[in-house]
Amino acid sequence: MYVTRGSKWDTTAEVVVIGYGGSGAVAAITAAENGAEAIILEKQPRESHHTNTSMSGGIYLTPTDPKSAEEYLTALNRVGKGISWTDRASMKAWAEYAATGRAWVETRGGDIYAAPAAGLHPQLPGGALISKHRFVGMGIGMAKFLDAAVKARKIPVLYETTATHLLTNLRGRVVGVEVQTRQDGRTQRRRIRALKGVVLASGGFEFDEQMKLNYLMCYPVYFSGAPANTGDGIRMALEVGARLWHMNCVAAFLAMKFPSVPVAFHLDFLGRSQLGKAPGKTENDIPIRSGHIIVDRHGERYTSENVKGHAFFYELPLFDTHRLVYPRVPSYFVFDRKRLENGPLPTITSGAAGRTRIYQWSPDNSREIEQGWIVTADTVRSLARKIGVPADSLERTVKTFNRYCEKGRDPDFSRRAEELIPLESPPYCAVPLWPGGPNTQGGPQRNSRAQILNADGNPIPGLYGCGELGCVYAMLYPGGGGNLTDCFAYGRIAGESAARGK
Numbered sequence: 453m454y455v456t457r458g459s460k461w462d463t464t465a466e467v468v469v470i471g472y473g474g475s476g477a478v479a480a481i482t483a484a485e486n487g488a489e490a491i492i493l494e495k496q497p498r499e500s501h502h503t504n505t506s507m508s509g510g511i512y513l514t515p516t517d518p519k520s521a522e523e524y525l526t527a528l529n530r531v532g533k534g535i536s537w538t539d540r541a542s543m544k545a546w547a548e549y550a551a552t553g554r555a556w557v558e559t560r561g562g563d564i565y566a567a568p569a570a571g572l573h574p575q576l577p578g579g580a581l582i583s584k585h586r587f588v589g590m591g592i593g594m595a596k597f598l599d600a601a602v603k604a605r606k607i608p609v610l611y612e613t614t615a616t617h618l619l620t621n622l623r624g625r626v627v628g629v630e631v632q633t634r635q636d637g638r639t640q641r642r643r644i645r646a647l648k649g650v651v652l653a654s655g656g657f658e659f660d661e662q663m664k665l666n667y668l669m670c671y672p673v674y675f676s677g678a679p680a681n682t683g684d685g686i687r688m689a690l691e692v693g694a695r696l697w698h699m700n701c702v703a704a705f706l707a708m709k710f711p712s713v714p715v716a717f718h719l720d721f722l723g724r725s726q727l728g729k730a731p732g733k734t735e736n737d738i739p740i741r742s743g744h745i746i747v748d749r750h751g752e753r754y755t756s757e758n759v760k761g762h763a764f765f766y767e768l769p770l771f772d773t774h775r776l777v778y779p780r781v782p783s784y785f786v787f788d789r790k791r792l793e794n795g796p797l798p799t800i801t802s803g804a805a806g807r808t809r810i811y812q813w814s815p816d817n818s819r820e821i822e823q824g825w826i827v828t829a830d831t832v833r834s835l836a837r838k839i840g841v842p843a844d845s846l847e848r849t850v851k852t853f854n855r856y857c858e859k860g861r862d863p864d865f866s867r868r869a870e871e872l873i874p875l876e877s878p879p880y881c882a883v884p885l886w887p888g889g890p891n892t893q894g895g896p897q898r899n900s901r902a903q904i905l906n907a908d909g910n911p912i913p914g915l916y917g918c919g920e921l922g923c924v925y926a927m928l929y930p931g932g933g934g935n936l937t938d939c940f941a942y943g944r945i946a947g948e949s950a951a952r953g954k
């Protein structure tokens with residue numbers, strides 16, 4: 453939308469940040485530290501403000517050597533010889549800022565501790581050298597740390613203020629934001645002027661069905677973070693001529709989703725996430741005590757289950773063009789009494805069943821059995837009938853898996869030996885699993901100075917981006933901690949660039 457000289461403004465700031473998650477907070481703090489007067493617009497009310505950042509596990513990557521971090525990101529983004537999902541300069545900038553992310557947090561009083569290291573793809577160059585840190589209090593701890601830093605710099609946060617359009621002058625420079633806000637019980641339109649720049653930090657499109665249907669590779673896909681992330685930043689950027697990138701890329705795997713809760717749950721596949729939350733302890737220190745398999749709609753295994761982390765999603769869009777179904781959507785998590793007794797099915801270190809307490813999962817899973825979320829049966833055959841997969845097939849699959857457990861070897865999918873625990877103690881249980889997980893990666897393309905680019909690849913003056921809204925990651929994710937790293941890296945870059953008005 454255009455504004456002309458002499459237009460009326462309701463509020464003026466030098467840097468206007470849209471979205472008060474991790475990336476928006478970092479951008480605003482950085483802009484303020486670089487001498488700019490910043491303001492943050494946030495669509496949610498203060499009292500019920502949940503972001504992907506606050507719901508996260510609070511882990512971020514803290515590489516010490518920018519060169520090897522850049523090497524790793526370059527390998528992750530490589531499509532073929534000379535073809536990369538992301539340009540070299542943007543990856544270099546990410547690596548340089550990621551390598552100083554730990555110091556940035558510590559010098560501002562952030563309480564973090566070392567988390568288990570190495571990237572998700574340690575076989576790639578630089579992958580094994582990635583170190584990680586985690587916030588005490590996880591995502592909520594990180595959000596509180598950033599909130600304290602925002603308050604200390606007296607940066608105003610306007611809650612219940614939804615950015616709806618970017619405002620440009622006649623030369624195409626972004627000079628402000630139109631918002632909808634609630635006052636005295638009424639919705640009002642307001643115009644906020646940005647003298648130096650606008651930073652889009654409004655998260656991804658995890659809760660926009662139309663965008664998910666069009667951009668992701670299968671449907672439905674359910675996400676586990678803040679329902680407020682409805683792709684608003686993408687629509688606003690498109691209106692001012694931005695180009696998009698990484699739209700079909702996600703950090704996702706298989707997740708649980710039930711109709712009465714708006715967000716999905718991450719599954720604690722091995723039943724030990726609650727034990728890993730103590731500082732100094734890692735989940736890997738806890739022995740695996742229960743077995744499970746993942747089967748498709750035909751009752752057959754198709755994968756080595758949980759070994760692929762954030763890239764698991766890409767195994768799910770297989771489409772059967774004769775029967776017109778996605779055979780792996782939903783898949784089923786099949787387990788027995790041992791896993792039930794191992795504690796809540798979802799991870800409680802992050803997400804809806806984590807510290808945000810959006811949903812209080814019962815410690816022994818009993819409430820969720822009563823609600824019909826977890827299906828139980830005395831035999832594998834009757835379990836199959838209850839979930840609607842062919843009984844002969846599921847029974848055969850379980851028998852075969854149990855035989856592999858006896859022998860200690862999985863010739864079909866080479867599952868790790870320590871996970872070969874048979875399913876033999878009734879009740880046999882199942883939950884449907886849907887493509888889903890933490891977040892989308894796509895959005896407006898940005899360059900190494902966090903400037904958002906137009907269709908010709910030139911920066912749109914006055915517009916910057918950071919966070920999961922069009923971040924540097926594409927199909928392969930660096931590993932748990934990647935997205936919060938982008939909040940710190942590109943949040944800082946966007947804040948610096950916007951403060952300079954460049």
Ligand SMILES: Cc1cc2nc3c(=O)[nH]c(=O)nc-3n(C[C@H](O)[C@H](O)[C@H](O)COP(=O)(O)OP(=O)(O)OC[C@H]3O[C@@H](n4cnc5c(N)ncnc54)[C@H](O)[C@@H]3O)c2cc1C
Pocket residue numbers: 470471472473474475476493494495496502503504505506507508509510511512613614615616653654655656676677678680681682684685718802803804889890891918919920921932933934935936937939
């Ligand atoms: C359960 C879970 C666990 C995770 N764990 C980790 C982890 O341990 N490590 C890691 O690196 N990543 C993790 N992630 C991913 C990571 O949390 C996110 O990618 C990251 O926090 C995104 O930060 P952001 O600032 O881009 O978006 P968000 O933190 O989601 O913030 C976006 C903000 O923008 C606001 N907004 C949206 N539209 C508008 C609008 N029109 N006007 C005004 N405001 C608007 C939203 O209300 C929200 O407050 C996890 C995600 C989930 C869901």
